[in-house]
Amino acid sequence: MCLICQKKRRETISLLETLGLLKQKHQTICEQCATQFASITLSCSGCGRQQEHNELCYDCCRWQNQGQLLLTHQALYVYNDAMHDYMQRYKFNGEYALRHVFNRQLIQAVQNIEIDLVVPIPVSQYTLLTRGFNQTLGLFEGLRYQQLLSVSQAKKTDQSRFNRQKRLTRAQPFVIANHTSLSGKSVLLIDDVYTTGRTLYYAAELIYTLGAKNVKSLSLAR
């Protein structure tokens, strides 16, 4: 069964797979749905945005001018219509089963980055009691992480309703939940979608105050 379109798929197992000579592929979605998502090939070295060359994009130059250390963010997919629909269903309709769709790829992506520990972006208490899950932890299920951050307000304002200007002027939404020294460590922040980068840069600021050597980030979509 394809997790996205719910259609039954015919499982074809090749001879080599049956004999155990070739690893079986575990696909969670059908090929038709998979082609709707656009993976990021060549991207901005600062924020992972899909572009023609790997130089810093305009927005990352702005972050740099503001004195931020760039996150060297990586994202797997472009935030296109298919990804928008996926996020709509996964986050806002709360279809938790959809977390499996990109799980393997995300975990593989984390393993390819040299870091010491993983810190997820938290959700508010209100979201936990309505949506019932942290969307980032769902996507990266099975990964070892440390929940160092938490949301300061009980009800975090839902960012997806805001435009760019409002998002960028929002105040620091996070606090440190767990004061541990991170001196000399490299940290990977994980999130579901990178839109303006505001959320991740706020999180990174706090992680740096714990003494981290460097902070990178990874998300499913950009």
Place this chain on the structure above:
Amino acid sequence: MNNYYGRQIVNPKIASVPAGIIVRPAFISGICQRCGQQQLAPLPNQQFYCLACLSLGRVSSLDVLWSLPEPNAFAHHEMTLTWQGTLTAQQRLVSQALIDTLGAQQEHLVWAVTGAGKTEMMFPVISHALQAKQRVAILSPRVDVIVELAPRIATAFNTTPMAVLYGTQEENYRYTALVLATTHQMLRFKSAFDLLIIDEVDSFPYVNNAMLAYAVKQAKKAESTVIYLTATPTKIMKKRAERREINVSYLPLRFHQHPLPTLNVSLVGRWRKKLPQKLLRQLRQFQKRMQRFLIFVPRVADTLVIYRKISQRFPDMLGDFVHAGDVSRQQKVQNMRDEKIQYLVTTTILERGVTFPGIDVLILGAEEETFSENALVQIAGRVGRDNKRPTGLVRAYVQHINLKVLAAKRQIKLMNRRGATLGGKR
């Protein structure tokens, strides 16, 4: 507040409840209280959600259902029937039987051939119910049927406020005495309706669907009337009628008194490889006469292929293809209705509930599994629905004849024989 009358709306447990709202748990021993099914999917922290009714918004163990009892608080003086047409003698009989059922609060099956004028027969009973301050739902399992019915009902009751509900949208809802909706939407209602009319009750996805049956059952009041409409009742429905568990009105005659067009069967070769000569000859004729037509094919994948082949052969005949997953589905059907295109290659989505005046119909691969006996009867029923052209051509192209095709032929003939005894034209 009146948006909660007779409704059950999902809200998080932690939301503050307005005074007077009745709060019910979303799950009782693992059974979803909205849809009555037990298909759970896990959430973290031992929470879970229901997979069965997910398409109408998630119900989870973090939620509760809010409702208010239905008070029937309508200003009923303005709700009159503004329809000016007249019913035939046979239609009047059925219509009167339905009004009698309304008093008796029973179930009633209207078994009327395709093109008998089922919708018009409903108008008097709907009007009666509205006059008595009752809340009325007109339902169909199919979106296309609802889309086509909406303007017809709206003109017939043009002073009555009506809510038209389908899909996931919730914004269209307002509290009205008259509701037109897909059967899925009943999941959002609780003990709300005094009269429910379910059109095309034998069609997918309603038939054999426990969730939708549950949805309808709990959307109606304990004392209420249900009217089922169909041209092709299922075996179970027929059995219930035989056992007198349910009242039946039978109408084997179309409103214009002409017989149903019979099913012609042509043997052809492998039409997926190459369009058969017989079909091409037919299409040439259509082209010459500017005849509008539908071509039914068994699979979604066939629609595009067959459309391409036809448009290559007949580039000056304008057409299109459509299937359930098509994003511009409504637009294409509308183009056909507006006579912007001459033909449409379609799957069984257009088998029922739609009227294109004066069309002919071709069926490719009628022997294949997708077309049931009842589906073939319904497809044939798309033809000759207009007073101006009460006849037409229905041709099925088959690679081999099977019992199902013969049964469909026989069913149409039987209806025509019965219609003739009622004084229909031959």
